[in-house]
Amino acid sequence: QGPLLKIPRVAVTRAYKEMTSLSPDLERPMSAVKIAWNTGVRVTDTDARVLLALSQYLNTTLYSELRDKDGDTYSPQATYEPDAYSGIFTIEVMSSRRPPQIEKRIFEIVEKIKANIDSRELCRWRDSTELRRRKTLLDNCELRDAIADLVIQGASINDLAVKEVT
Numbered sequence: 001q002g003p004l005l006k007i008p009r010v011a012v013t014r015a016y017k018e019m020t021s022l023s024p025d026l027e028r029p030m031s032a033v034k035i036a037w038n039t040g041v042r043v044t045d046t047d048a049r050v051l052l053a054l055s056q057y058l059n060t061t062l063y064s065e066l067r068d069k070d071g072d073t074y075s076p077q078a079t080y081e082p083d084a085y086s087g088i089f090t091i092e093v094m095s096s097r098r099p100p101q102i103e104k105r106i107f108e109i110v111e112k113i114k115a116n117i118d119s120r121e122l123c124r125w126r127d128s129t130e131l132r133r134r135k136t137l138l139d140n141c142e143l144r145d146a147i148a149d150l151v152i153q154g155a156s157i158n159d160l161a162v163k164e165v166t
Contacts, residue, residue, distance in 0.1 A: 014103075033102045036090040043082035043150065051087060053126035055080040058113065062093070065109050072096060083153055 041047045055078045062076035076093045095102045 030094055030096055031099045031102060032092070032094050033099050033106065034090065034092045035103070035106060036088055039080070039082075039087045039089050041082060041087045042084060043087070044084070045082075048080075048082045048087060049126050049130060050122065051080040051082070051089065053122060053129045054078075055089065056129055057117075057122060057125045058091070058110075061113060062091070062106070062109060066093065066095070066105065070105070084150070 039051060041051055058078035059076070062078060066073045066076050073093055073095045076091070078089070078091045080087055080089045091106055093102055093106060097105075
């Protein structure tokens, strides 16, 4: 399985840096907010597919809330990147609002999802994500290359739930 690295717990870090002057090319200054946390869910854990689906669901919801309703951002992104030892869930938003306002709005959206998420809907997202994943691996050569990439990143072939390649 390979070495399991201890990841130290760290306090929440917030850093806001004001621009020293505005660019004459910008009508409105832009801010970037990145929120990330270690889930502890590895690529081989069964919850990894659920977190992948949740990231897609959150992507759609962030876009709907921040872009369609607030008309503020073009590219909110939620991603889950698992590896052999853990997985990082990240939310990134570019906005014309101040960072504390963006952060507050992101957490409002997350709380709304937590209060109203339907497990059947999340299962549909999970199944859709799995179907898209399977469609991208069109043949054995691509599957072999994907497995090789995981092994290079530190995963063991035993970490994968592959019973046969046809």
